[in-house]
Amino acid sequence: MESIFRLNVKNCRDCYKCIRNCLIKAIRYSDGHAQIIQPECIQCGECVVTCPRHGHFVQSDLELVRRHIRAGDKVVASVDSSFIADLDVSCIEDMRAALLQMGFYDAQESAIGAEIVSREYEKIMMNEETNVLISSSCPSVNMLVCKHYPDLMKYLAQVESPMEVHCKRLKQEYPDAFIVYIGPCYARKTEAMEGECCDAVIMFSDLKDWMHETGVTVINSGKRTDRGIRARRYPRPDGIVKSMSRIPGWNRVSIDGLADCISALEEIRQGSINKVFVEMTACEGSCVNGPAIRSNRYENRVRGTVQVNRYAGDYDFGVREERSVRKLFIPDPVKRDVPSEDEIERILTKLDKNSAETALNCGACGYPTCREMAAALCQGKAEMDMCLPYLHEKAERHSRDVVNNTLEAADRLIDKQMRVVQNVASLLGETTAETKVMLVRLKEAIQDDE
Incomplete structure (x- = not known):
């Protein structure tokens, strides 16, 4: 499948920052710019976030969505639960009101799908023989396991993500609708393309640009229309764990950030972990710190988590899913x-x-x-x-070669010029000592610069 990432070659300026920050090292440097290696990439979006010149970017589906709205199609949004961390709103109703102004037919929160996913994790822990269960809600973690740790796929929960579950429910509710997922995660675009859960994925940053362009403002009503739902904790660290019921005999841990996920997978590979549910999210700070959240990511890590906590609670939607939400992940080992x-x-x-x-x-x-x-x-x-030291030494060698060649040329020039000067001086009866001194001083000046 084609990569979701694009490169503006003119903006790629040999800083290697994307390579430095890509823990998977799924980037090739060639012909003067960085190129993402799609078969190795887990689409965490770190290259987009860290590029100081915005060389890496993701092609937006925004115009596609707007085109369907202009055509009068029924466009329905699944809004990631992290909206509460990025926009000044109190509840999903505030978001829905703004989206209806923009032409959407309906909007619901993906926490509905998250609740169903949590119940499925609990069923696996209660009924299936496994020592470790890794959450499958983060598409970048799923790709990390499938591509780089295929031997651990037996521990990856074979369950759809909250986005997939919720968007498929929306498809059932609105069979003729164009389903759009709105969230902070670039990897969701690939998840959508690989399945049939939704028709387009746009980021919160896209949505903000669109709102600014159309003059639509999200109004914070300050109201809550329901009791706090525990599945709304999904976007924060340990949010999946906190949305689940305790299963006797099982421990539960939460891992966020790609480096810690890799360390945890290495530990699982050693076989020393028993009866542990491992919540894994590739983004440090989980989805409230997703790559496509417009605001300062490190401010959002605290403020966003607080907002999620306020919006969540200890209750459930009480929704049921009649169809199976199981999913078969296929190993796609990297061939290096x-x-x-x-x-x-x-x-x-x-x-x-x-x-x-x-x-x-x-x-x-x-x-x-x-x-x-x-x-x-x-x-x-x-x-x-x-290699900067290698390049520095290469430049030094080149400089020395230039100077040495210049000195050799200076010697030849002095000899040639002195012969000419001596011939002229002999005709005029004058000395050549002063001219020779000046030429020798020029040569010495070049040597001093070396």
Whole structure:
């Protein structure tokens, strides 16, 4: 499947920041710019967030949605529960009122799907033989397991995400509707494209731009029309765990942030964990800190979580799902060439990084160690000039060559000019000493600059 990410080549300026922040290292640097390697990418969106020049971006479905509204189609929105963290609203009714002004036929919150997913996790824990159960609500985590930890897929809950469950319910309720998911997560776009749950995915940032353009304002009513629902905790860290009932004999843990997810998967791989439900979300701070939430992400981590807590509670919607919400995840293991030690050592020698003294491990290239950089070079994912110390030494050598060539040329020029001057001086009966001194001083000045 084609990547959801695009690159503005003109804005990619050799900073390697996307490589540095991509923990999967699913980026190749070639021809002067970064290229996402789709088969390895888990679509967490970190490259988009961290690029200082907005080189990486995601193609928006906004115009597609607007086109359907202009055509008079019945457009229905599934709104991610993290809306409460990003917009100044009190409840889903505030969001629904604004979306109806913009031409939507209806809008509901995806927490309805989250409640159904939580009940399904509980059923698996009660009725199926497994030592570990990993939540399948985060599409980036699902891709991480399928692509990079396929041996752990037996622990991944074979359950649809809240978005998939809710959008399919909307399809049942409105069979002829165009279903749109609105949220903070780029990876949901791929989840939507791979299935049949919804027709378009737009981000909260898209929605804000649209509202600004049309002059629609979300009005905070300050009212609550229902009791707090526990499934509304899904967007915050440990939100899935807090939306579930305790199952005897099972422990529950919450992991957020890709680095910690990778560490947890490595620990699970060791086989030392027993009867643990592991909630995993790729974004540090979970969905309230999703990549496409417009506001400052680090402010939202606290404020957004507080907002989610206020909106949630200890009750349930009480919805039932007649159809099965099970899903079959298929392994899609990454095929990476593993370079031999000889190949890595050969590259390290070329880089002059084959000893503890010369291997700086400075990370300027985007890789944490010189050895990892050398492995990436062997795999065709990096270029020699990405190594800053190597590039500096290369520039120094070039500079020395220029100076040395200049000095040799100066010697030849002095000899040639002195012969001419001596011939002229002999005719005029004058000395050539002063001219020679000036030419020698020019040569010495070049040597001093070196």
